Amino acid sequence: MRKPFVAGNWKMNLTRAEAVALGSALAAKAAAFPAVDIGIVPAFVHLDAVGQAIKTSPVLLGAQDACAEKNGAFTGAISTAMLSDLAVKFVLVGHSERRHVFGESDALCNKKLLAVLNAGLIGVLCVGEKIEERQANKTFDVCKTQLVEGLKGLDKAKAGQLVIAYEPVWAIGTGLTATKEQAQEVHKFIRAELATIFDQSTADALRIQYGGSVKASNAAELMSQPDVDGALVGGAALKVEEFLGIITAAAAAKK
Ligand code: PEP
Numbered sequence: 001m002r003k004p005f006v007a008g009n010w011k012m013n014l015t016r017a018e019a020v021a022l023g024s025a026l027a028a029k030a031a032a033f034p035a036v037d038i039g040i041v042p043a044f045v046h047l048d049a050v051g052q053a054i055k056t057s058p059v060l061l062g063a064q065d066a067c068a069e070k071n072g073a074f075t076g077a078i079s080t081a082m083l084s085d086l087a088v089k090f091v092l093v094g095h096s097e098r099r100h101v102f103g104e105s106d107a108l109c110n111k112k113l114l115a116v117l118n119a120g121l122i123g124v125l126c127v128g129e130k131i132e133e134r135q136a137n138k139t140f141d142v143c144k145t146q147l148v149e150g151l152k153g154l155d156k157a158k159a160g161q162l163v164i165a166y167e168p169v170w171a172i173g174t175g176l177t178a179t180k181e182q183a184q185e186v187h188k189f190i191r192a193e194l195a196t197i198f199d200q201s202t203a204d205a206l207r208i209q210y211g212g213s214v215k216a217s218n219a220a221e222l223m224s225q226p227d228v229d230g231a232l233v234g235g236a237a238l239k240v241e242e243f244l245g246i247i248t249a250a251a252a253a254k255k
Pocket of ligand 1: 167171173
């Protein structure tokens with residue numbers, strides 16, 4: 001049985017005071033959901049303050065990105081050691097905005113993922129197709145390439161620190177959501193690929209989050225799917241009641 005993992009990616013939103021207030025509000029409710037791993041992913045500059053606000057709660061602190069290099073002359077970058085120092089537990093790698101707005105390649109995502117895992121952090125590797133790729137029936141090809149290239153050189157012993165997020169790019173921040181059938185079809189494909197890359201029991205133990213306009217009102221049907229093990233949430237994670245609604249749906253679906 002995989003423990004569902006629901007994480008809220010706050011992206012480049014919220015002032016420091018707003019971020020602390022949102023983290024505190026969530027921390028106050030999180031203990032009611034022991035069957036769900038709950039994570040929040042503030043902007044780098046708010047990690048310290050939000051980390052302090054949630055430190056006595058079960059809420060996991062995440063970062064939106066990390067540098068693949070350990071330290072040195074990399075102006076503007078943040079290392080995995082700096083993140084660990086702030087009690088960060090997991091890091092998003094290859095979010096579609098990093099790939100498609102900032103131009104990150106599969107090779108760079110792979111380097112970042114290995115750096116994150118080698119630092120003892122959880123790495124959430126995000127994969128997913130653009131609308132034109134889905135329309136050209138390339139969804140499986142795109143996800144396979146992002147998995148195979150993204151997971152290159154990953155020691156199976158580190159797979160316990162890995163989470164995959166399937167995030168169809170056309171569903172991110174658009175209000176469009178994959179149907180539960182579309183989500184399940186790709187999640188099942190991803191798990192089969194993971195079995196090829198690692199082995200079946202490793203693949204069976206790995207969590208695959210769905211992301212793309214998840215909200216309280218559609219979470220239950222997405223979470224009802226056997227290979228959907230939680231959610232990576234953007235916009236709806238900025239409202240505490242919406243986010244709690246998604247966590248509640250995950251807890252109920254995976255009982
Ligand atoms: C995301 O950024 O990972 C995401 C899924 O965003 P949204 O929920 O807003 O579509």
